[in-house]
Amino acid sequence: MRIILASASPRRKELLAQVGLVFEVQVSDVEEKVSTTIPYYLVQGLSRQKAEAVFHALAGTGEEILVIGADTVVSCDGRILGKPENSEHAKEMLRLLQGRSHEVYTGVTLLHRASEAENTSSIEGKSFYETTKVNFYPMSEAEIDDYVATGDPLDKAGAYGIQGICARYISGIEGDYNNVVGLPVGRLYQEMKDWL
Amino acid sequence: MRIILASASPRRKELLAQVGLVFEVQVSDVEEKVSTTIPYYLVQGLSRQKAEAVFHALAGTGEEILVIGADTVVSCDGRILGKPENSEHAKEMLRLLQGRSHEVYTGVTLLHRASEAENTSSIEGKSFYETTKVNFYPMSEAEIDDYVATGDPLDKAGAYGIQGICARYISGIEGDYNNVVGLPVGRLYQEMKDWL
Numbered sequence: 001m002r003i004i005l006a007s008a009s010p011r012r013k014e015l016l017a018q019v020g021l022v023f024e025v026q027v028s029d030v031e032e033k034v035s036t037t038i039p040y041y042l043v044q045g046l047s048r049q050k051a052e053a054v055f056h057a058l059a060g061t062g063e064e065i066l067v068i069g070a071d072t073v074v075s076c077d078g079r080i081l082g083k084p085e086n087s088e089h090a091k092e093m094l095r096l097l098q099g100r101s102h103e104v105y106t107g108v109t110l111l112h113r114a115s116e117a118e119n120t121s122s123i124e125g126k127s128f129y130e131t132t133k134v135n136f137y138p139m140s141e142a143e144i145d146d147y148v149a150t151g152d153p154l155d156k157a158g159a160y161g162i163q164g165i166c167a168r169y170i171s172g173i174e175g176d177y178n179n180v181v182g183l184p185v186g187r188l189y190q191e192m193k194d195w196l
Numbered sequence: 197m198r199i200i201l202a203s204a205s206p207r208r209k210e211l212l213a214q215v216g217l218v219f220e221v222q223v224s225d226v227e228e229k230v231s232t233t234i235p236y237y238l239v240q241g242l243s244r245q246k247a248e249a250v251f252h253a254l255a256g257t258g259e260e261i262l263v264i265g266a267d268t269v270v271s272c273d274g275r276i277l278g279k280p281e282n283s284e285h286a287k288e289m290l291r292l293l294q295g296r297s298h299e300v301y302t303g304v305t306l307l308h309r310a311s312e313a314e315n316t317s318s319i320e321g322k323s324f325y326e327t328t329k330v331n332f333y334p335m336s337e338a339e340i341d342d343y344v345a346t347g348d349p350l351d352k353a354g355a356y357g358i359q360g361i362c363a364r365y366i367s368g369i370e371g372d373y374n375n376v377v378g379l380p381v382g383r384l385y386q387e388m389k390d391w392l
Contacts, residue, residue: 168385
């Protein structure tokens, strides 16, 4: 079976490799369109769009495939934070997050197609999500400035990477750590292991 | 100021580098002697012994130094698990841990000496610990065998590494993730930043 990760994120790629899976990366341009602002609907919806775009691009290849889509957002005070647009935007996000807790949501969609030669109609899909609560220590303005100057926040939802230097400012979490990095590989492995 | 990590663990070294600190590693042979079986006393006591051995070895060098000692154990059902002695021992530990939750304790000791030229009596020390609760998915005997066969469990307290392939079997945690890896770098950074 070919396993295809429908995400360009180097962090998701690392996590999937960490749990011992052999896979390819394939990304389709998807116009991300979701009307909801409820975090767990949003991330599942976006993960499904990403997975479906790649799944359809593989139609007619006749092989058994499993496509994995994922999307992550940060939620704080009813606000949903994606990736910051620039340094000033990143600082605003960090000012909101410092000294308190927030939630990280990652939605995952799995689309599985058995070998077309055997049974063309056997397509299964499922979506799920995981939430992790993250607690930040207080950060001073100087600490926020220094962290944003490293460039690390700019490509990350909520303007921080738990797996980098920002670990200085994180006191603890409740839930799956890898979910905060971008892919809940524990839950993902359990959900896909019947196909392996 | 010279920062010295009094631990040979490659994982602790990586974590300290992750939060942006420049440091050396120096290890002294310590006969680890602690009479308590209370996890948070045990890890703090052992972390202090490791830090003190290195600290004393640096007496008379006249520089400002900060020595960091650390020790980690797993606690489950009132049993304290260190590193397994062999594969069979590792399997026993994993049978105990699978399908439920347990606690990981890391104790840390910081010993700081201001420049001896300025003030020979200025030595400060503190010890603290962090606890993290870790939840495992159920593991079959075959999964335990396969995991032990990778060799990953053999040098780790509790016979698993959360940061490796074993992430497959972990559903979530409560507390600091890096504490489970072996060093609570968030708390550590906050505790030492006045000296930086």
